[in-house]
Amino acid sequence: MSTPRRFFAEKLNYPEEREVVLDGEEFIHAKTVLRVDVSDEIVLLDGAGKEYSAVVQKVEKSRLIAHVTGDSLCDKEPKTTIYLMCGFLKNADKNELIVQKATELGVGGIAFFSSEFSSAYMNENKLERLKKVAREATKQCLRACAPKIEYFPDFAAALKSAEGFENKLFACEFAGKSEISLSKLCGATVLVVGSEGGFSEKEYMYAKSLGFKGISLGKRILRAETAAVALCTLTAYALGELE
Ligand code: SAH
Numbered sequence: 001m002s003t004p005r006r007f008f009a010e011k012l013n014y015p016e017e018r019e020v021v022l023d024g025e026e027f028i029h030a031k032t033v034l035r036v037d038v039s040d041e042i043v044l045l046d047g048a049g050k051e052y053s054a055v056v057q058k059v060e061k062s063r064l065i066a067h068v069t070g071d072s073l074c075d076k077e078p079k080t081t082i083y084l085m086c087g088f089l090k091n092a093d094k095n096e097l098i099v100q101k102a103t104e105l106g107v108g109g110i111a112f113f114s115s116e117f118s119s120a121y122m123n124e125n126k127l128e129r130l131k132k133v134a135r136e137a138t139k140q141c142l143r144a145c146a147p148k149i150e151y152f153p154d155f156a157a158a159l160k161s162a163e164g165f166e167n168k169l170f171a172c173e174f175a176g177k178s179e180i181s182l183s184k185l186c187g188a189t190v191l192v193v194g195s196e197g198g199f200s201e202k203e204y205m206y207a208k209s210l211g212f213k214g215i216s217l218g219k220r221i222l223r224a225e226t227a228a229v230a231l232c233t234l235t236a237y238a239l240g241e242l243e
Contacts, residue, residue, distance in 0.1 A: 004053070005034050006139040008146075009044040014052055014068050020044055023063035025132075031059060042066060045144050049074055074144030078106035080239045081188040083165065085158055086228050087195025088112040088151070090120040094225045096133045099149065103137035105232045106241050109148040110134070113158035117197025122151045155203060159210050165190040168212040169235070171227050173198050175214035182215070185238040193228045 007026045030036040038059055044052040051074050054066035084107050089095050102110055131149045138146040152158035162168055166187030217227055236242050
């Protein structure tokens with residue numbers, strides 16, 4: 001049996017209202033890509049962690065109407081928050097890959113930043129595209145909340161936004177040795193990974209002054225996207241999210 005298709009729906013007001021209209025991008029995807037039809041079972045997501053089972057009643061030109069039959073809390077969301085901060089990369093596909101894989105691994109939010117050795121430039125369209133990738137990955141891996149995607153043009157502001165996390169980890173290609181053992185992690189964790197240009201000594205020192213712990217991912221230099229996915233995986237595993 002195939003898993004019912006999942007769609008983000010705004011303005012869900014169940015159980016008071018059981019008829020839900022799906023329009024815009026989600027409708028176009030449902031109709032033209034997934035060929036959703038009358039009497040198909042679907043799942044609607046409110047974006048805040050709740051799922052609603054529904055049956056398609058009508059498919060019109062620019063919207064469909066579904067009848068909600070029940071609701072439940074999604075059990076696929078991670079219990080512990082992992083937040084990824086990543087240097088914005090020149091190659092758009094690589095930023096998208098990071099967003100897709102981090103979403104699948106359960107990351108709660110992803111912030112891209114500019115730093116001393118990064119030369120890529122973000123704009124509104126690129127940010128929108130990354131948010132879309134996050135939403136698609138969220139549905140595909142059966143999560144109910146898409147990670148928040150942000151951009152910090154200022155590196156210091158990005159690091160400062162991580163205040164309050166129990167663990168603040170900074171993957172540094174010249175760290176030499178990790179200052180904290182990943183296997184002992186416990187609690188909300190923020191991860192920082194550099195862009196293809198890496199970090200400057202000054203940036204590393206600044207991060208440390210804010211309480212970040214240097215993390216080595218071994219003796220080889222990994223591509224930024226490899227480092228991001230590897231660190232998310234190790235962290236999710238250490239926090240018991242991959243069992
Ligand atoms: N241009 C740099 C490499 C940047 S790699 C150089 O030539 O040295 C991009 C990012 O991936 C780094 O900033 C770091 O965050 C992460 N990374 C890559 N390899 C790593 C390693 N062995 N240990 C820790 N972090 C690593």
